[in-house]
Amino acid sequence: MDQMKVIADLSVIPIGVGVSLSKYVAACEKVLNEAELDIKLHAYGTNIEGDWDAVFAAIKRCHEVLHEMGAPRVSCVIKAGTRTDRKQTMDDKIESVKKKL
Numbered sequence: 536m537d538q539m540k541v542i543a544d545l546s547v548i549p550i551g552v553g554v555s556l557s558k559y560v561a562a563c564e565k566v567l568n569e570a571e572l573d574i575k576l577h578a579y580g581t582n583i584e585g586d587w588d589a590v591f592a593a594i595k596r597c598h599e600v601l602h603e604m605g606a607p608r609v610s611c612v613i614k615a616g617t618r619t620d621r622k623q624t625m626d627d628k629i630e631s632v633k634k635k636l
Contacts, residue, residue: 539587542625543615546580547597549606562604563597570596575625580612584625587617 549559564581567574570593573584583590594613601609 539617540585540622541583541587541590541615541617542623542628543583543590543594543613544580545583545594545597546612547594547601548610548612549601549604550608550610552604552606559601559604559606562600566596566600567593573625582625590615 545563547559547563549556552559560576564574564576567581567583570585570589572590572593575582583593594611598609598611
């Protein structure tokens with residue numbers, strides 16, 4: 536079987552670092568870019584598309600990097616979906632909805 540592809544929505548929240556989180560978000564975006572995943576930053580997280588193992592390895596790395604930056608706690612919310620009936624990208628999902636508007 537080919538590698539399982541996943542589309543995920545990730546929100547990573549460092550705890551105990553104050554109210555401004557943009558430098559932590561930027562650090563995670565760098566991790567995701569370095570992993571060569573297809574990503575789209577949005578106001579409350581990042582959509583990620585790629586191989587299951589690569590996506591979840593990058594999420595783990597985000598946690599590690601934020602701890603290395605001094606965050607004593609890191610919480611995250613992950614929504615993830617897979618499908619086996621056909622290939623679908625993040626853009627495909629958005630276009631499908633737009634066509635119905």
